[in-house]
Amino acid sequence: MSQKPYLNVGAGRVILPAPKPAHYGLIPDGVCDYALWVNADRNAQPGIDVVEDLFTFPWSFEDNSFDGILFSHFLEHCPHEIRLVSEMPIVNDIPLRPVERKTADRLRSMQDGWFALMYEAWRVCTPGSLIHILSPYAWSDGAVTDPTHTRLLTPASFTHSMQPDPNAPFAYATGGLHLVMDEPPRVNLTPAFQHLAGQPERLQQALNTQINVAYEFYVRLRVIK
Amino acid sequence: MRILIHAIHYPVCSARYAVDAFKRLGHEVYHIGEETGRNIWGMQVPAEYEWKQDSGYIAWVSKDLKFDLNIVMDSHSSVLDNHGFKFVEEPVVVWGVDSHVRDYRRPYFNAYFLAHKSVSIQPYDENTFWLPCAYDPVAFPPSPIPWEQREYDVCCLGFMYERRWKIVNAMREAGLKVVAGCGMVYDQYRDIHHNSRVALVSSFNHDLPIRTFEGAGMGCAVLSDETPDLRWLDPQAPIVQCMGDPDGVVRLMVEEAQRLQSEPEVAEACQQWAASHTWDHRAQVIVNWFTARNGGAA
Numbered sequence: 001m002s003q004k005p006y007l008n009v010g011a012g013r014v015i016l017p018a019p020k021p022a023h024y025g026l027i028p029d030g031v032c033d034y035a036l037w038v039n040a041d042r043n044a045q046p047g048i049d050v051v052e053d054l055f056t057f058p059w060s061f062e063d064n065s066f067d068g069i070l071f072s073h074f075l076e077h078c079p080h081e082i083r084l085v086s087e088m089p090i091v092n093d094i095p096l097r098p099v100e101r102k103t104a105d106r107l108r109s110m111q112d113g114w115f116a117l118m119y120e121a122w123r124v125c126t127p128g129s130l131i132h133i134l135s136p137y138a139w140s141d142g143a144v145t146d147p148t149h150t151r152l153l154t155p156a157s158f159t160h161s162m163q164p165d166p167n168a169p170f171a172y173a174t175g176g177l178h179l180v181m182d183e184p185p186r187v188n189l190t191p192a193f194q195h196l197a198g199q200p201e202r203l204q205q206a207l208n209t210q211i212n213v214a215y216e217f218y219v220r221l222r223v224i225k
Numbered sequence: 226m227r228i229l230i231h232a233i234h235y236p237v238c239s240a241r242y243a244v245d246a247f248k249r250l251g252h253e254v255y256h257i258g259e260e261t262g263r264n265i266w267g268m269q270v271p272a273e274y275e276w277k278q279d280s281g282y283i284a285w286v287s288k289d290l291k292f293d294l295n296i297v298m299d300s301h302s303s304v305l306d307n308h309g310f311k312f313v314e315e316p317v318v319v320w321g322v323d324s325h326v327r328d329y330r331r332p333y334f335n336a337y338f339l340a341h342k343s344v345s346i347q348p349y350d351e352n353t354f355w356l357p358c359a360y361d362p363v364a365f366p367p368s369p370i371p372w373e374q375r376e377y378d379v380c381c382l383g384f385m386y387e388r389r390w391k392i393v394n395a396m397r398e399a400g401l402k403v404v405a406g407c408g409m410v411y412d413q414y415r416d417i418h419h420n421s422r423v424a425l426v427s428s429f430n431h432d433l434p435i436r437t438f439e440g441a442g443m444g445c446a447v448l449s450d451e452t453p454d455l456r457w458l459d460p461q462a463p464i465v466q467c468m469g470d471p472d473g474v475v476r477l478m479v480e481e482a483q484r485l486q487s488e489p490e491v492a493e494a495c496q497q498w499a500a501s502h503t504w505d506h507r508a509q510v511i512v513n514w515f516t517a518r519n520g521g522a523a
Contacts, residue, residue: 030267128272
């Protein structure tokens, strides 16, 4: 069949499709309503279709398996080390899986666990797919104080080394993934800065210079293949 | 007859079905309009579903080809307010499936064929005719899957506003296996219906949507809320309608969905009923109007 499901990465207790949860406000209407979802998490809970640690690689999904991905408050937990599914200690009874030498070499050659994760997302998506990302905004209490957060993210994190660029001053090993942000990012503002919602220039200045201006952001990436 | 259909070229739209219907009836059909590519409903569908305008665009602009009939099949102002229609000699009619939310009236249209009657916001006059929605029997044939082997008890495919989720969740809590959501088109939409016993249709406007005919045509038992136009169209239609206060309707729909699981004859009756409600039948009405207008010549 031509249409593929969407992948809900690190679904937790939000099993899709479902009415859009209130805390998904920045995610466009209709995404949560898409009829076909694969809900994946490393904890087996009601509604989880695939029990897998998605911070280990490669993912079990074939290339071009999905027409979209949702990362909701997932990416900020991504480890820096590249963990292969053949080597990780068993967690939650998730069995180890063998990995081909070629695949292992490719993954290990990547610059950071970040690129291994984004590469896997790119790999399992069909061309033109959309990757929806919701994450805490870096310069906010929520992003900084959670001890499980391994990295601080802003929308700019998704324009850095996300596509081939022969003119880049540095060449991170990304596996050749190609993702582009195809619409402006959106942010949720803290109450003290709600008044800047309709003033994009002042808002950007505040985001560049102050903390706790935004607590969450949404970006949408298009898969280019 | 040579027909030119004007519509925005979404991957999924009634105009696309109409083009195929007129062609099956043996007419020469062209279509023109803005192309949206793979985009619809805030998502992208596979590239194979893109709909591109054909050489009708060039024919319309260059006037090399003379059309017998123009049919406007879009409610967007960019189509309805095309002032080029003022200078067209041949008739221009509207075939509107959104008459429950749109008023199509413009000075340069000769007739209106509207899909909704009791919930129409456009009044009916001597040039306005009721032409209900329908389904495409080629794109959505009857299910080949035996009743007992279908995977889903109920399917509800479409934009999921709150009321639909309420009904779906109530059905799931009652133990029914329900597939629900939006974004499915053509093959996937068809395959899910083929694998379902009951097609749930709930429209907040109480209109008679395309989905009713498609679900019936694909061999599902169609479960709907109150639809006045259906009683106008055919009081004997085997579509199961649930009426009452909103919460009562939810309870009733759950009960009916459970009952219909063991009544494949209802689905068979729906399928036979839908055979007379295809886009081809609707297209023929417009052809008949044109023929009568031309004194019997088509």
